[in-house]
Amino acid sequence: MRFGNTFTSVLSTTLLVCSAIGTAHAGQITVYSALESDEIATYIAAAKKALPDLQVNVLRLSTGDLAARMIAEASAPHADAVWGEALTNLLDPRIADQLAPVQGGNISGLPKQFKDPGGKWFAATGxxxxxxxxxxxxxxxxxxxxxxxxxxxxxxxxxxxxxxxxxxxxxxxxxxxxxxxxxxxxxxxxxxxxxxxxxxxxxxxxxxxxxxxxxxxxxxxxxxxxxxxxxxxxxxxxxxxxxxxxxGYELEGSGMLKTSKNQADTKRFLEWVASPEAAKVYQQYKEIVTTPGVKPTQEQIAxxxxxxxxxxxxxxxxxxxxxxxxxxxxxxxxxxxx
The missing domain is CATH 3.40.190.10 (Periplasmic binding protein-like II)
Incomplete structure (x- = not known):
C-alpha cells in the first residue's frame, strides 16, 4: 500500500490457521496484499471469527512490489485475490485485465464511487x-x-x-x-x-x-x-x-483474479472485506472507511x-x-x- 517499494514481509499460514475440524466446508485461498503487516494480522483474526472454515494465506508486499509482481505473473497468476492495493495501481490495464467481476450484498452496498461499475474492484478503506x-x-x-x-x-x-x-x-x-x-x-x-x-x-x-x-x-x-x-x-x-x-487520498482496492480456482471461497472472503463487521475493525487503523454510516470516532476527531x-x-x-x-x-x- 503506502509505505514504499521495499519487500516487507510474508504473512502466510501462520496468520490464519484453519479450524476446520468438524466443519462441512473447508477451503483455502491465497491473497496478495499491500496493507501493513500489523493491520493484516488484526483483520485476519477478525475474519477467522466470521469464516472459521476458511484458511487465508497472505503475501504482503508494498504497493509498488505488489503491482510489479502481478504484472510479472500475468500469464500465470499465483493468487486468488488482491486485497488493499492502491487503486491507482489496480487501474493499470495490465492488472485490471486480470480481475474478474465479483458481486455480493456487502460489496453492492458500498457507495458507487468506491467500486467499479463492472464489479472488478471495490475499496473498503483508504x-x-x-x-x-x-x-x-x-x-x-x-x-x-x-x-x-x-x-x-x-x-x-x-x-x-x-x-x-x-x-x-x-x-x-x-x-x-x-x-x-x-x-x-x-x-x-x-x-x-x-x-x-x-x-x-x-x-x-x-x-x-x-x-x-x-x-x-x-x-x-x-x-x-x-x-x-x-x-x-x-x-x-x-x-x-x-x-x-x-x-489527496488513495483508495485501497480489492478484487478476485479471474484465474482463481477457489472462486467461491474467494468471494466469501471479499464479501467479508466489504462487511460492516470488518469496517469496525478497520477504524483501528484507517481514516477512510467507505462502509455507509461509519463515522470518525470522537478520539479521531480530537x-x-x-x-x-x-x-x-x-x-x-x-x-x-x-x-x-x-x-x-x-x-x-x-x-x-x-
Missing part, C-alpha cells in the same frame, strides 16, 4: 494526505503554522520539510497527483518546485516523514492522517494539519480528523492518476528532486 507539524520545533525556529501546500512552498520553510519520494511511496504520489489535478498543470508544477526546494529529505516511505517530524528532526512531515493521529496518541508534540485544499472526511478530500480522478503516473514521476525526479 488513506489521506496530512501534515505532521512538530509544534515545539516550529516554535523554536519561529516558523508560522502551515495550512496549505502553497505555504510549504514558501522560502521560510527551506530545510524544514520532509516528504515521501513519490516513486517509492503511494502516499508521496497521491500528494503530488492531487496538487497537479487541483491546481492545474502550470500552477501545480510551480507549487511542487517551490515545495521541492524546501525539502531536506525525500523518504522511501509515507510514514517516515511524520516519524522524523515528531522527534523534532524536522518541523514538518508531509505524510498521511493515520500516522499523524498515532503520533499524537503517543504523546509527541504533533499537530495534524489537513491542507486547506488539494487533499486528534484532528474532520467530522466529515469526504468534505475535505479533493475529488481524485484515479484513472487520470494511473495514466499520468510514469510521466509525472520522471518530471518530478528531474525538476523537483534535482
Amino acid at each position: 488513506y489521506m494526505a496530512a501534515l505532521c507539524v512538530n509544534t515545539d520545533a516550529l516554535a523554536a525556529k519561529k516558523l508560522p503554522m502551515p495550512t496549505s501546500w502553497e505555504d510549504l512552498a514558501k522560502p521560510v520553510y527551506k530545510g524544514n520539510v520532509v516528504m515521501p519520494d513519490p516513486a517509492s511511496s503511494g502516499t508521496g504520489y497521491l500528494q503530488i497527483a492531487a496538487i497537479l489535478q487541483g491546481a492545474g498543470e502550470d500552477q501545480g508544477w510551480k507549487i511542487l518546485k517551490g515545495l521541492g526546494a524546501n525539502v531536506a529529505q525525500f523518504t522511501s516511505s509515507g510514514s517516515q516523514p511524520c516519524k522524523l517530524a515528531r522527534t523534532g528532526e524536522y518541523a514538518v512531515g508531509a505524510s498521511f492522517a493515520f500516522v499523524a493521529m498515532q503520533s499524537i496518541k503517543a504523546g509527541f508534540p504533533v499537530k495534524m494539519v489537513i491542507p486547506s485544499k488539494y487533499v 486528534e484532528g480528523l474532520p467530522v466529515d472526511v469526504s468534505k475535505v478530500l479533493y475529488p481524485m480522478d484515479f484513472t487520470a492518476s494511473a495514466k499520468m503516473h510514469d510521466a509525472v514521476l520522471r518530471r518530478f525526479k528531474t525538476e523537483v528532486m534535482h
Whole structure:
C-alpha cells in the first residue's frame, strides 16, 4: 500500500490457521496484499471469527512490489485475490485485465464511487494526505503554522520539510497527483518546485516523514492522517494539519483474479472485506472507511480528523492518476528532486 517499494514481509499460514475440524466446508485461498503487516494480522483474526472454515494465506508486499509482481505473473497468476492495493495501481490495464467481476450484498452496498461499475474492484478503506507539524520545533525556529501546500512552498520553510519520494511511496504520489489535478498543470508544477526546494529529505516511505517530524528532526512531515493521529496518541508534540485544499487520498482496492480456482471461497472472503463487521475493525487503523454510516470516532476527531472526511478530500480522478503516473514521476525526479 503506502509505505514504499521495499519487500516487507510474508504473512502466510501462520496468520490464519484453519479450524476446520468438524466443519462441512473447508477451503483455502491465497491473497496478495499491500496493507501493513500489523493491520493484516488484526483483520485476519477478525475474519477467522466470521469464516472459521476458511484458511487465508497472505503475501504482503508494498504497493509498488505488489503491482510489479502481478504484472510479472500475468500469464500465470499465483493468487486468488488482491486485497488493499492502491487503486491507482489496480487501474493499470495490465492488472485490471486480470480481475474478474465479483458481486455480493456487502460489496453492492458500498457507495458507487468506491467500486467499479463492472464489479472488478471495490475499496473498503483508504488513506489521506496530512501534515505532521512538530509544534515545539516550529516554535523554536519561529516558523508560522502551515495550512496549505502553497505555504510549504514558501522560502521560510527551506530545510524544514520532509516528504515521501513519490516513486517509492503511494502516499508521496497521491500528494503530488492531487496538487497537479487541483491546481492545474502550470500552477501545480510551480507549487511542487517551490515545495521541492524546501525539502531536506525525500523518504522511501509515507510514514517516515511524520516519524522524523515528531522527534523534532524536522518541523514538518508531509505524510498521511493515520500516522499523524498515532503520533499524537503517543504523546509527541504533533499537530495534524489537513491542507486547506488539494487533499489527496488513495483508495485501497480489492478484487478476485479471474484465474482463481477457489472462486467461491474467494468471494466469501471479499464479501467479508466489504462487511460492516470488518469496517469496525478497520477504524483501528484507517481514516477512510467507505462502509455507509461509519463515522470518525470522537478520539479521531480530537486528534484532528474532520467530522466529515469526504468534505475535505479533493475529488481524485484515479484513472487520470494511473495514466499520468510514469510521466509525472520522471518530471518530478528531474525538476523537483534535482
